[in-house]
Amino acid sequence: MEGLTLSDAEQKYYSDLFSYCDIESTKKVAANGRVLELFRAAQLPNDVVLQIMELCGATRLGYFGRSQFYIALKLVAVAQSGFPLRVESINTVKDLPLPRFIASKNEQESRHAASYSSDSENQGSYSGVIPPPPGRGQVKKGSVSHDAVQPRTSADQQEPASPVVSPQQSPPASPHTWRKHSRHPSGGNSERPLAGPGPFWSPFGEAQSGSSAGDAVWSGHSPPPPQENWVSFADTPPTSTLLPMHPASVQDQTTVRTVASATTANEIRRQSSSYDDPWKITDEQRQYYVNQFKTIQPDLNGFIPGSAAKEFFTKSKLPILELSHIWELSDFDKDGALTLDEFCAAFHLVVARKNGYDLPEKLPESLMPKLIDLEDSADVGDQTGEVGYSGSPAEAPPSKSPSMPSLNQTWPEMNQSSEDTAIVHPVPIRMTPSKIHMQEMELKRTGNDHTNPTSPLLVKPSDLSEENKINSSVKFASGNTVADGYSSSDSFTSDPEQIGNNVTRQRSHSGTSPDNPAPPPPPPRPQPSHSRSSSLDMNRTFAVTTGQQQAGVVAHPPAVPPRPQPSQAPGPVVHRPVDADSLITHTSTSPQQIPEQPNFADFSQFEVFAASNVNEEQEDEAEKHPEVLPVEKASDPASSLRVAKTDSKSEEKTAASAPANVSKGTTPLAPPPKPVRRRLKSEDELRPEVDEHTQKTGVLAGVLTSQPPLPRSVGKDKKAIQASIRRNKEANTVLARLNSELQQQLKDVLEERISLEVQLEQLRPFSHL
Amino acid sequence: MVHTSLDVVDEKISAMGKALVDQRELYLGLLYPTEDYKVYGYVTNSKVKFVMVVDSSNPALRDNEIRSMFRKLHNSYTDVMCNPFYNPGDRIQSRAFDSMVTSMMIQVC
Numbered sequence: 001m002e003g004l005t006l007s008d009a010e011q012k013y014y015s016d017l018f019s020y021c022d023i024e025s026t027k028k029v030a031a032n033g034r035v036l037e038l039f040r041a042a043q044l045p046n047d048v049v050l051q052i053m054e055l056c057g058a059t060r061l062g063y064f065g066r067s068q069f070y071i072a073l074k075l076v077a078v079a080q081s082g083f084p085l086r087v088e089s090i091n092t093v094k095d096l097p098l099p100r101f102i103a104s105k106n107e108q109e110s111r112h113a114a115s116y117s118s119d120s121e122n123q124g125s126y127s128g129v130i131p132p133p134p135g136r137g138q139v140k141k142g143s144v145s146h147d148a149v150q151p152r153t154s155a156d157q158q159e160p161a162s163p164v165v166s167p168q169q170s171p172p173a174s175p176h177t178w179r180k181h182s183r184h185p186s187g188g189n190s191e192r193p194l195a196g197p198g199p200f201w202s203p204f205g206e207a208q209s210g211s212s213a214g215d216a217v218w219s220g221h222s223p224p225p226p227q228e229n230w231v232s233f234a235d236t237p238p239t240s241t242l243l244p245m246h247p248a249s250v251q252d253q254t255t256v257r258t259v260a261s262a263t264t265a266n267e268i269r270r271q272s273s274s275y276d277d278p279w280k281i282t283d284e285q286r287q288y289y290v291n292q293f294k295t296i297q298p299d300l301n302g303f304i305p306g307s308a309a310k311e312f313f314t315k316s317k318l319p320i321l322e323l324s325h326i327w328e329l330s331d332f333d334k335d336g337a338l339t340l341d342e343f344c345a346a347f348h349l350v351v352a353r354k355n356g357y358d359l360p361e362k363l364p365e366s367l368m369p370k371l372i373d374l375e376d377s378a379d380v381g382d383q384t385g386e387v388g389y390s391g392s393p394a395e396a397p398p399s400k401s402p403s404m405p406s407l408n409q410t411w412p413e414m415n416q417s418s419e420d421t422a423i424v425h426p427v428p429i430r431m432t433p434s435k436i437h438m439q440e441m442e443l444k445r446t447g448n449d450h451t452n453p454t455s456p457l458l459v460k461p462s463d464l465s466e467e468n469k470i471n472s473s474v475k476f477a478s479g480n481t482v483a484d485g486y487s488s489s490d491s492f493t494s495d496p497e498q499i500g501n502n503v504t505r506q507r508s509h510s511g512t513s514p515d516n517p518a519p520p521p522p523p524p525r526p527q528p529s530h531s532r533s534s535s536l537d538m539n540r541t542f543a544v545t546t547g548q549q550q551a552g553v554v555a556h557p558p559a560v561p562p563r564p565q566p567s568q569a570p571g572p573v574v575h576r577p578v579d580a581d582s583l584i585t586h587t588s589t590s591p592q593q594i595p596e597q598p599n600f601a602d603f604s605q606f607e608v609f610a611a612s613n614v615n616e617e618q619e620d621e622a623e624k625h626p627e628v629l630p631v632e633k634a635s636d637p638a639s640s641l642r643v644a645k646t647d648s649k650s651e652e653k654t655a656a657s658a659p660a661n662v663s664k665g666t667t668p669l670a671p672p673p674k675p676v677r678r679r680l681k682s683e684d685e686l687r688p689e690v691d692e693h694t695q696k697t698g699v700l701a702g703v704l705t706s707q708p709p710l711p712r713s714v715g716k717d718k719k720a721i722q723a724s725i726r727r728n729k730e731a732n733t734v735l736a737r738l739n740s741e742l743q744q745q746l747k748d749v750l751e752e753r754i755s756l757e758v759q760l761e762q763l764r765p766f767s768h769l
Numbered sequence: 770m771v772h773t774s775l776d777v778v779d780e781k782i783s784a785m786g787k788a789l790v791d792q793r794e795l796y797l798g799l800l801y802p803t804e805d806y807k808v809y810g811y812v813t814n815s816k817v818k819f820v821m822v823v824d825s826s827n828p829a830l831r832d833n834e835i836r837s838m839f840r841k842l843h844n845s846y847t848d849v850m851c852n853p854f855y856n857p858g859d860r861i862q863s864r865a866f867d868s869m870v871t872s873m874m875i876q877v878c
Contacts, residue, residue, distance in 0.1 A: 305853075306851065306852070306853030307853055309853060310853035310854055313854075314854075320854050321862050323854045324852050324854040324862065324863065325863070325864060327852045327853065327854055328848070328849075328852060328863055328864070328865055331851060331852070334847075334848045334851050335851065336850075336851040336852075336853065361864065
C-alpha cells in the first residue's frame with residue numbers, strides 16, 4: 001500500500017513481530033497461523049481484524065508480505081487506539097502507540113510496544129537483545145527481536161521502563177514467562193526438552209552482567225519469574241523439571257547469544273509442541289538449525305569446518321568440556337567437520353544442555369546423522385531402506401510361487417527340473433505381463449542372466465523378484481542343459497537379494513551415517529560361464545559327431561546357450577525369442593540338455609528318428625540358423641517329423657526342430673535341439689519329451705558321433721522343407737527381435753551397474769565409520 | 770619415571786633422525802633393578818609421543834599386544850584431535866578416549 005512510515009520503535013517492533021510470524025523465513029507469512037493469532041491477540045473484534053487484513057492487502061495477495069504485515073500492525077495500532085480504520089490512517093495518525101497484542105505470548109509484545117514506545121531512546125542498543133532479567137516485557141521483546149545481542153547495559157536501561165511494564169505483567173512477566181506461557185499451553189511441555197532452543201540463544205551473549213542486575217530488578221517487580229529462561233530452555237525441559245530449573249536458568253539468561261536469529265528461534269521453539277522423545281528434533285527446530293547452518297555454510301550438503309563450528313558453539317557459553325563432549329557425540333564420522341545432520345545434532349545437544357539436560361553418553365538415535373536421507377525421524381534412513389530391500393528378496397520367493405504352480409502344471413513332465421522350474425517360474429511371469437512377451441523374456445533371460453542381477457539392484461524389490469525369477473529361470477534352463485550352470489544361477493538369485501538388502505538408500509551427503517552398508521556389488525554374471533559351459537558341452541558332444549557341424553554349433557553355443565535354458569524353463573511361454581542364436585543355442589544346448597531334459601523336444605518323435613538323424617539335425621540347425629537349410633531337404637523325413645512336432649509347439653521350436661527333424665530321424669541329437677526349442681515353447685512338448693529325452697540322450701550321443709551327414713529322405717521332404725523354411729524364417733525374425741530386446745536389456749543393466757558403482761563411490765567415505 | 774620418560778624421549782629424538790616414520794618402538798630395555806617396568810614409546814607422524822609404562826608383574830605383554838594398544842591409542846587420539854574444542858596440550862577429557870584407554874588397560878590386566 002501506500003508508503004508506510006514507521007518510527008524506529010515501530011520498525012523494530014514490527015520486524016520482531018514479522019520474524020515471529022515468519023517462521024519459515026520466507027518473508028511471506030501466510031494469513032493463517034501466527035498472524036491470525038497475533039491479530040486476535042490484539043483483542044480486536046473479528047470484523048476489525050478482517051478489515052485490517054483487507055486493507056493491508058493480504059487478502060488480495062493471499063499472504064502477508066512484510067509490507068502487508070507492517071501495514072496490518074499499524075492498522076491494529078490504529079484500531080486499538082480507537083481510530084477508524086482507514087488506509088490513510090496509517091500515516092496520518094501520529095504518535096500512534098504500537099499495537100498491543102494481548103494474548104499470553106503477546107504480552108511481551110505489548111510490553112514491548114510499551115517499552116518500545118517508552119524506551120525508544122534506549123532502543124538503539126537494545127534492539128534484538130533478549131535481556132531477560134531486565135524488565136520482563138521489554139527485555140523480552142528485545143530478546144524476541146532477532147537483532148544482535150545488545151549489551152546488557154541497554155537492558156539495564158530498560159529496567160526503568162520495566163516498572164512501567166511490570167504492572168502489565170502480573171504473571172511473572174519476564175519474556176520468559178511469556179514464553180513459558182506459550183509453551184505450556186502449547187503442549188504440555190512434558191517432553192519439550194528443547195522447545196525453547198531459541199531462548200537458548202538469548203542466554204548467550206555478552207551481557208552477563210546485566211542479568212544479575214536484571215534479576216534484582218525483576219525481583220523488585222514481581223517474583224522473579226522462575227521460568228525466566230526459555231532462553232535457557234528452562235521452560236522447555238520436560239515439564240515439571242522446567243519450573244525448578246528456572247531460577248537457575250534465570251542466571252543463564254544473562255548471556256545473550258549474539259546470534260540474531262536466536263530470538264526468532266526462541267519464538268519458534270516456544271511454539272514447539274511436546275515431544276515424544278526428548279531428543280527428537282521438531283520441524284521448527286530443525287528449520288532453525290538448518291537456517292543456522294546456512295549462515296555458516298550456504299551449501300547444505302557441505303561441511304562446517306571445525307573451527308567455525310567451534311566458534312559458533314562457543315557462543316552458547318557452555319563450558320568447553322561440555323562442548324567438547326557434544327562435539328564428540330555429534331561428529332559422527334570423526335572428520336573434524338560437521339555436516340548438516342551432525343550440525344543439527346550438535347545444536348540440539350547444546351540446546352538441551354542449556355535447558356538443563358545432561359548430555360548423553362551416546363548419541364541418541366534420533367540425532368544420528370543419516371547417510372542418505374535427511375530425515376528427522378528417529379529411524380535411520382538406511383535402516384528403512386534396508387528393510388525395504390530385505391523385503392524384496394522375500395517378495396521374490398512369493399512371487400515365484402504363483403508362477404511356479406502355473407509352470408509346474410505346464411511342465412509336468414519336467415520332474416527333475418521341477419525344482420528348477422520352481423525357481424525358474426517366476427522368471428517368465430515377472431518380466432512381462434503378456435505371455436508372448438514372457439516367452440520372449442524368458443529367452444532373453446537366458447541371455448540376460450548377467451543383466452538381471454544388476455537391474456534389480458536399481459529397481460529394488462520388484463526387480464529383485466524379477467531377478468530372482470529370472471535367475472531361477474536361468475537356473476532352470478541351465479539345469480536342463482548344464483549342471484554347472486545352475487550353481488551360478490543360484491548365485492544369481494541370492495545376489496539380488498543380497499543386493500537388495502544391502503542397498504539402502506542412504507542420504508549420503510549430509511548425514512554421515514555411521515555404517516553405510518556398502519552397496520552390494522553387482523551380481524556376477526554367470527551366464528557367460530553358463531553359456532560357456534553349455535557351449536563347452538556342446539562342443540564336446542558335437543565334437544564327437546562331425547567337424548563341420550561342430551563348427552557351426554560350437555560357434556553358436558557360446559552366444560546362445562543361455563537362451564535355450566530359459567526357454568526350456570519357461571517352457572510354456574517362450575516361443576523362442578528366436579534368433580539364429582537362440583536356435584543355435586538350442587542346438588548347442590540340446591546335447592547338454594539331453595541328459596537332463598528328458599522331456600523336451602519330442603523324444604517320442606526322436607525315437608522314430610532316433611536312428612540316424614541326430615547329426616542331420618545338428619547340421620540342420622546349425623546351418624539353418626545362420627543360413628537356409630539345405631539340410632532340410634536331406635532330412636525330409638526328419639523334417640517332416642519335426643514339422644509335425646513343431647506344429648504342436650511354437651513356431652520357433654518348429655523352426656528349430658525342423659532342421660532337427662531333418663536330421664532327427666536319424667540321430668538322437670535331433671531331439672536335443674528340439675527339446676531346446678520345446679522348452680521355449682510349451683509344456684506339452686516337454687511332457688512327452690522328458691522321458692524320452694533321457695533315452696534319447698544316450699542315443700543321440702551315439703548317433704551324433706556316428707551319424708552320417710544327411711541321410712535325408714527326399715520324398716515328402718519338399719513340403720516339409722518348405723514348411724521348415726517358413727518356420728525357420730519366422731523363428732529367425734523372432735530371434736532377431738529377441739536379440740534386440742536383449743541388447744536393450746543389456747544396455748539397461750550396464751547403466752544400472754554404472755549408477756550403482758557411482759553410488760558405491762559416493763558411499764565409500766562413509767564406509768569406514 | 771621422569772628420568773625414564775626423558776630417556777625415552779631422547780631415544781626417540783635420535784630415532785627421528787634416521788627413520789622418520791618410526792611408528793612404534795619397543796623400549797623394553799629400560800628395566801630398573803628396583804622397579805621392573807617397561808616403557809614403550811610410540812611416536813606418530815606428527816611427532817606426538819605416546820609413552821606407555823607397564824609393570825612387569827604379569828608375563829610381559831606380547832609385542833603385538835603393545836602394538837595394537839598403541840594403534841588404538843593413536844586412533845582415539847586422532848578422534849580427540851578432531852574436536853575443535855580441544856586445544857592441543859590440554860589434558861584430554863574425552864570420555865570416549867578415556868573409556869577406550871580404560872578398556873584397554875583392563876583387557877591387558
